[in-house]
Amino acid sequence: xxxxxxxxxxxxxxxxxxxxxxxxxxxxxxxxxxxxxxxxxxxxxxxxxxxxxxxxxxxxxxxxxxxxxxxxxxxxxxxxxxxxx
Amino acid sequence: xxxxxxxxxxxxxxxxxxxxxxxxxxxxxxxxxxxxxxxxxxxxxxxxxxxxxxxxxxxxxxxxxxxxxxxxxxxxxxxxxxxxxxxxxxxxxxxxxxxxxxxxxxxxxxxxxxxxxxxxxxxxxxxxxxxxxxxxxxxxxxxxxxxxxxxxxxxxxxxxxxxxxxxxxxxxxxxxxxxxxxxxxxxxxxxxxxxxxxxxxxxxxxxxxxxxxxxxxxxxxxxxxxxxxxxxxxxxxxxxxxxxxxxxxxxxxxxxxxxxxxxxxxxxxxxxxxxxxxxxxxxxxxxxxxxxxxxxxxxxxxxxxxxxxxxxxxxxxxxxxxxxxxxxxxxxxxxxxxxxxxxxxxxxxxxxxxxxxxxxxxxxxxxxxxxxxxxxxxxxxxxxxxxxxxxxxxxxxxxxxxxxxxxxxxxxxxxxxxxxxxxxxxxxxxxxxxxxxxxxxxxxxx
Numbered sequence: 001x002x003x004x005x006x007x008x009x010x011x012x013x014x015x016x017x018x019x020x021x022x023x024x025x026x027x028x029x030x031x032x033x034x035x036x037x038x039x040x041x042x043x044x045x046x047x048x049x050x051x052x053x054x055x056x057x058x059x060x061x062x063x064x065x066x067x068x069x070x071x072x073x074x075x076x077x078x079x080x081x082x083x084x085x
Numbered sequence: 086x087x088x089x090x091x092x093x094x095x096x097x098x099x100x101x102x103x104x105x106x107x108x109x110x111x112x113x114x115x116x117x118x119x120x121x122x123x124x125x126x127x128x129x130x131x132x133x134x135x136x137x138x139x140x141x142x143x144x145x146x147x148x149x150x151x152x153x154x155x156x157x158x159x160x161x162x163x164x165x166x167x168x169x170x171x172x173x174x175x176x177x178x179x180x181x182x183x184x185x186x187x188x189x190x191x192x193x194x195x196x197x198x199x200x201x202x203x204x205x206x207x208x209x210x211x212x213x214x215x216x217x218x219x220x221x222x223x224x225x226x227x228x229x230x231x232x233x234x235x236x237x238x239x240x241x242x243x244x245x246x247x248x249x250x251x252x253x254x255x256x257x258x259x260x261x262x263x264x265x266x267x268x269x270x271x272x273x274x275x276x277x278x279x280x281x282x283x284x285x286x287x288x289x290x291x292x293x294x295x296x297x298x299x300x301x302x303x304x305x306x307x308x309x310x311x312x313x314x315x316x317x318x319x320x321x322x323x324x325x326x327x328x329x330x331x332x333x334x335x336x337x338x339x340x341x342x343x344x345x346x347x348x349x350x351x352x353x354x355x356x357x358x359x360x361x362x363x364x365x366x367x368x369x370x371x372x373x374x375x376x377x378x379x380x381x382x383x384x385x386x387x388x389x390x391x392x393x394x395x396x397x398x399x400x401x402x403x404x405x406x407x408x409x410x411x412x413x414x415x416x417x418x419x420x421x422x423x424x425x426x427x428x429x430x431x432x433x434x435x436x437x438x439x440x441x442x443x444x445x446x447x448x449x450x451x452x453x454x455x456x457x458x459x460x461x462x463x464x465x466x467x468x469x470x471x472x473x474x475x476x477x478x479x480x481x482x483x484x485x486x487x488x489x490x491x492x493x494x495x496x497x498x499x500x501x502x503x504x505x506x507x508x509x510x511x512x513x514x515x516x517x518x519x520x521x522x523x524x525x526x527x528x529x530x531x
Contacts, residue, residue, distance in 0.1 A: 037376045037377060038376055040412060040419065041376075041377060041379075041410075041412050042292045042293065042298060042412075043295075043297070043298040043501075044497070044500040044501065045500060046500045046501055046530075047499075047500060051205075055205050057235060058203065058204070058205040058233050058234075058235040058241075059205060059207070059233065061233070061235050061238075061241045061270075062205075062233050062241065062243060064270070064276075065241060065243075065268050065270075065276050065278070065323070066291065066292075068323070068325055068334045068371075069325075070273050070274055070325050070327065071270070071272070071273030071274070072273060
């Protein structure tokens with residue numbers, strides 16, 4: 001009973017701030033969603049233009065390890081960042 | 086999908102068509118015959134349509150050359166830059182083909198820039214002024230360069246050295262190897278790493294400690310320089326288990342064991358020859374019911390010995406911690422909550438004369454403006470942090486318990502440069518005078 005209440009609170013909380021979060025593993029991972037949700041969990045997002053594409057390749061490898069991103073998420077957000085420049 | 090080859094084909098087709106058009110015009114006007122009125126008008130029409138196209142191309146090129154402003158991107162993200170009205174108004178197939186071609190050429194140029202393909206030099210620098218109510222005020226400065234080396238698509242080396250000023254009156258600089266880790270991506274979900282790495286159990290250190298990320302000028306009690314380790318020398322494995330829209334982050338490590346002092350307080354300088362041959366085993370499980378909320382539990386178990394006494398007996402030590410963090414947009418801005426609580430147990434009362442149990446942690450809430458019409462507000466961030474540290478028996482071990490509340494106000498100059506101000510209330514027991522402090526800081530990530 002207690003456990004169910006706790007789970008219900010999480011589900012409510014997760015639904016509250018924005019419905020754009022997504023992230024279902026069976027869906028195609030979308031780079032813009034990773035950019036707008038995951039990339040702001042730990043720090044401000046830097047300007048995509050602050051780094052060259054080659055630098056982004058290296059940084060995304062770093063963030064994949066540090067930021068607990070899956071390979072799919074890292075590739076999708078990398079493509080999104082390069083596209084946005 | 087519209088591949089680079091297709092784009093090139095489209096662009097060549099465009100150029101080809103224009104050439105054909107021009108040559109057909111030339112061919113349609115043989116030098117030895119008079120031009121009919123119909124032919125002349127047709128030529129005029131073609132000329133004016135070409136002129137229009139050229140003007141549109143020039144305009145599009147000028148737009149391409151204008152770089153997006155820092156604030157535009159950092160606030161609204163790149164999507165805003167892409168969907169600006171000016172872009173879409175001029176979007177004809179010819180222009181988009183040309184844009185794609187320009188982009189492909191730009192990428193080729195970028196990728197051939199020397200020295201930028203594998204290494205990135207990044208890191209941060211900071212300076213803090215602290216004025217305690219009891220004691221002397223002082224300035225401090227630190228600089229921590231990070232080298233990232235993308236050896237190949239699976240292998241990464243990351244190393245950070247921190248240079249800090251010694252406050253022992255010797256005018257010297259302290260150097261600390263924060264981390265030096267080689268990691269290997271086994272597949273899309275699992276990474277293994279070895280070397281000196283930030284403690285996966287200590288999410289403050291892993292995620293929020295870099296000076297341009299930490300919103301306050303100082304670090305929380307107990308979690309930093311307290312009960313939890315900041316780094317390990319050993320090996321780790323990290324994994325992600327997706328569960329629909331939820332996920333579980335797992336990290337497990339084995340490292341050199343810490344040692345203990347005579348008060349049963351753990352010393353984590355575990356790169357020196359350990360007093361015991363022991364190893365520490367630990368890890369953390371983080372549950373993310375959704376992408377902006379994570380709840381974690383971490384533990385570390387090891388046998389430890391008295392510092393510098395290789396023949397002493399082993400004591401059992403157990404460290405545990407819980408953490409909760411979230412960050413989401415609401416009310417014209419972004420809220421963030423970071424919190425972690427840790428507790429440790431070393432040996433028994435018979436070993437140290439006290440029950441060597443320590444505990445402590447912090448909770449921090451912050452709000453950063455994002456979408457206020459008065460832009461000044463979008464650079465401000467307000468922060469409140471409470472933190473505490475409890476010692477086993479302060480009177481017996483000549484220590485003190487401490488509680489603090491810190492109020493901070495930051496001004497973000499860019500996404501990675503911040504001016505920090507804070508006022509810290511500090512209470513200590515066992516005859517120690519807690520000192521309220523004014524803290525001012527500046528930090529940048531590069």
